[in-house]
Amino acid sequence: MTEPTSPLQIGDYRRYWLARFMAVFATMSMVVLLGYQLYEVARDDYGMSVAEASFQLGLLGLAQFIPLFVLTPVAGLAADRFDRRHVAAFANGIDGCVAVALALATWADALNIPILFSLAAAHGAARVFVGPSMSAIAPNIVPPALLPRAIALSSIAWQTASVAGPAVGGLIFAEANWLPHAISAGLLGAAMLLILTVRPIKAKHEGQRLKPLKQIIEGLVYVWRERFLLGCITLDLFAVLLAGATALLPVFARDILFVGPEGLGLMRAAPALGAASVALWLSFRPLEREVGLKMLWAVAAFGALTITFAFSRNFLLSLAILAAMGAVDMISVFIRSSLVQLFTPDDKRGRVSSISGLAISASNELGEMQSGLAAAILGATGAVVFGGAGAIFVTMVWAWYFPELRRAKSFEPAALKREVST
Template identity: 35%
Template sequence: MENSRQQKNLYYFLSARFLATLSTGIMKAGLAWHLYDLTGSKLHLGLLGLFEFIPLVVFALLGGKISDQYDRRKIVLFFNTFMVIATSALGFLDRMGALQIWMIYALVFLFGICRAFFSPAVHAILSNIVQSGHFPKALAMSSSLWQLGVILGPSLAGYIYAAFDSAFWMYNASALLRVFLMFSFFLIVGQNFTAKPTTHSGSIYEGLRYVWKRKVILGVSSLDLFAVFLGSVVAILPAFAKDVLMLDAVGYGTLRSAPGVGAALIAFALAKYPIDKKIGQRLFITAFGFGMSIVALGVCNSFVGAFIALFFMGAFDLVSVVIRQSIVQMRTPDDMRGRVSAVNIVFISASNELGDFEVGVVAQIFGIVPAIIAGGIGTCLVAVVWPLLFPSLRKLNYYTDVEQTVPERNIA
């Protein structure tokens, strides 16, 4: 990162990452509150996750393949353009009183399609900008700004919605921020963001085969899949805030930002003191802490207690994210990063968005609090079982430790 062009590009990338997260935070938190305000249904909140998950699973592998063949910067710009148009249109429809519930789901579905293509490109671009030796620190810096966006986005959504009693300004604020992030990506120049074709350049399923052969990468991806799937509680926070804690839109926005506050503080610490040893042990410890934080949230009946529980949930999750992404990116060649990132995104989407649907269904049937507590316990169990299933990941000391791969003949 000593090169001035790399430093400038990293600055522009981090700015764009922050703006993207801020925009997404406003949109998703605002959508959830707006939808619950319109329907009062926890199942409808869960369906938001399902409608984002379906296109991600369908298109993510193709998105990874495209990311490994074309200019990753242009991919990000192209698909964000669609998000600007769609989000603005939803705002104007709400302003005219013509907004219907299916239109909200349509926006989420479109966001899932766009994310399937631009997310693999974004993950790979950071690896193009910085050298591998600086990657964990750069990732921590990126995560810091990402979490700052996570903090501010939901809070801004709550304040905007409460101040204007309308979703119009909320949707258009999200769209405007995406315009600014596109401008930041325009400024990233002077480096090659297209992977060189090699022996890995082939099928869109090459990423799946690559992950399956490498048990450390498979372990971190599947850990995220099951731990976060069971512990996905953010989707029903509007219901928890409104029906359990009796909060308004501002209170919900503040509560929704609590995980980001905890994550941001940890991210700034990791940027200065990156985790560089006992990687596997620390990953499983943080996963267990994440689950316990969710259990604590379920037994809280006050705003302060819930905020603290969500604060620690975000802090534990951030450490896990930095470790997982560092392992995946540092152990993957550049010409495979798009497809491997796409596989990782499918795992993440299955855990987050499908987890949102799962918790919405469980909350609708059994209640909000039982759904949260059961999810936290399930996450803790995953954190206990996974070290036994993936001993190579448990024993991982350094990111660069050599890993034995599964022979090709074992790959279906």
């Protein structure tokens, strides 16, 4: 039998890719509009100032992060103990219920801050199970030699859906504000069914199975002891936590650039468009040399572009900067995701992926809280500048404290372990 030369030649991977695309399209549309609706309700129904409503956006990030933080060890364990398809399908089903509730509350004009925060928390609880289960599926359905390309193609699904979801959702929202959420519910249901058509995926356990609590601790200890993994994961955590400008995009859309929900959809889509373009390029020409240094430079560039975005008052220029931010972020994400998956043994991939997912979620959701709090004190522009400068500083510190990151030259597993251990 001829060995596949592309992940897309593998039927299971094609179904996995499509399920990921539909789920991300749905959730990105839902989450972006949820943030805009919170800001709108806070300003119009509660009479809050720009600073007060901005702080509500920060609290929204916290509402999503708390269940992520609490459930991450359980989610990683579930991905390592059970069929990963079932875990992912269950999580998509919960997110679908959130979308249905949001559609009904919007249609009935019954939205208020407690409802929006509750739905955001439910989404956070669902999302924590999606990350480790979906991330751990790919290495089981493609050969190791095709994994970097599979990750790039998976990133195309994620980024393309992240472009289309907010953009299409914003346009539909302007005509019928409940309809985007109803569409999201349908797509999440379809993704749930599609992922179940992939062949059964279960982690390969070596030796006697540990008790659940010991397995959770084992995953945490493994990441803590492997400095290379710890450096990769925490770099993303602290850099993006500081440079998370996305939480304040509703402020820029409504009160700085004056472009409304349609403009917000395009602004949220712009980084994903830049990222999707780079992911497409990487799927054909994956990076092969000096990958660690390129990851560090990409994170620093992300911080510099964040500062530039803060001072833009031209909508088209802002879109271009956001697209560039997505492009450099995609380079960092592609390298980090590939290194983490290739460096981690399969029996620990679910737990390591859940810890990595917690770091990403912390950087996003806690970054939103940090941005909201900083905006309440410094204003939206000052908060974004502060965050971008912080990301550059973190990159410099990590490059010095984790020299293993600089030493990573390639994605070849055996060579990678030698490089980072020297």
